[in-house]
Amino acid sequence: MNDGSTQPLLTVENVSKSFGGVQALRDGSFDLKRGEVLAIVGGNGAGKSTLIKVVAGAHVPDGGRIVIKGKEVPRSEHSVSHMQDCGIEVVYQDLALVPNMSAPYNLYLGRIPRKWGIFVDERKMREKTREVLKQLNVTTVQDLSQPISSMSGGQQQSIAIGRAIAWGSDIVILDEPTAALGPNETAEVERLVEDVRDRHGTSFILISHNLDQVRRLADRILVTHHGVTSREFKRDEITSDRLVKAITLGE
């Protein structure tokens, strides 16, 4: 992808985090370039979910540095809303959408446009939703007034990813984006990620247990083991065998 001469979009250095007496993350370090898909893999309790929650702003790290577009994030300002302002959005596994609300509402979640201060500007929401769905090449969503729970899993995930990119984020963190989906819908979401990356230059951090998917999508693969980001592989240099060994044994 990039030749390394350009500065990374995001740099994470020696980040650590403990909860009570348990050190969930001892040393998390990686960087992310523009338009790159970085996968983070690791067994349960290896620290990957703590690492992304720190990057998303949900956890304040105990130590280490996070630099976004050349600017270090001060510990005192480390929060979800600050990270959103810096262009980082997360699509959480089961906490991305409000199931009983429509697609436009979910796309505008937390940013509902208003008329005269109190009324919902429904037309504006519908128009923008159509526009975003078109940008994403999602043509299967017809009725925008339906609750999102009546849509397929793939369509729902498209709306969730759509929300992450609709507001101009540069970095989207996908937490197990296809864990609950069937094969066709998984393919649909993977195609969407590649398409968004190619057309908008968005960078993705992908958390996934599906090693085939990781090898299909990721430019680089970061392995976490016992709270340390222990190994990093390029897509071309990795075999399933080596990946599994790195995850289970940290080799």
Added chain:
Amino acid sequence: MSDVTLQQSFLTPKRVEVLRDYVPFIAIALVILLFWALSGDRFMSMRNWTFIAQQTPVLMLLAFAQLMIVTTGSIDISIGSSLAFSAFLGALGMLWLGDGGLVLGIFAGGLIGMINGTIISLLKIPSFVTTLAMLIIVRAAVIIMSDGTAIYITDSSVSGGTNISSVSAPWLLSMGKFPAIFIVAAIVAVAMWVFYEKTAFGQQLRAVGGNEKVLRLVGINVTAFKIKVFAAAGLMVGLAACVNLARAGAATPQAGLMIELDAIAAVALGGTPLTGGYGSVVKTIIGALTLTIVRNGLTIAGVPPSWSQVALGVLLIAAIAISLNRSRIDVVK
């Protein structure tokens, strides 16, 4: 698609789904037809329908308050006590400050709602428990405040040194009669519809009922929002208290006893799931009206009051049993 459905039986899953949507309307139509058949003109008279139009508004406003709260997935069982407290404060306000003092009643309801909301969202005590405690406390407060006596609203000032508290407010008494009470109710109903369906606040009620955690993750202050919801519902209870004061002509410590259950029943009859996330103002109106009509119709048909309560309970279970889509429910608590 139409070819396929035409070949199948009349009750396709899609049609059942649509039919479920109309259960409140079908229920009210059946109830009216039933009592018409049972009692004839005694039920279907102008005089009786005027009576129903006077009876429904207080319950309807209380059901609106309950609808706001139930849509978020909480419940408020303190509204009966709150009604008595608010009506009493409204009457006191009129004693102290003149006619305008009635607004004290509305604010009293809002205040109780705000206290409920604050306890629920800051102390994280479930709404059922919080409002159960408030039901007891607020009712006791009214009895202490009133010393067990009522404040009467009269047509003309009561002369002489009686120890009966009364306020002369013929305008308020006429507000409690048809058509004024009906017009007030209709205006509030339209305002409620706009508020619930068209405002950002109304949409957020449903979103909180759908998945509160997601809203928190996108940075919405759900705690503050819930306090506002209970306060808004409380203002509606305060308004209902003023209408009840006009209708009953007195603020008594026993006002609104058990009426919270009627309000919840009206919301449920209106097809609103008590688990939150969905709701309809129009169907809640139908629910309140159905409840009033059944009570009225059973009285006219000569059914003893205790047996009408039994009939109301059965109706509630039947209506909800029909309108629930059981195939979508995994867990019942």
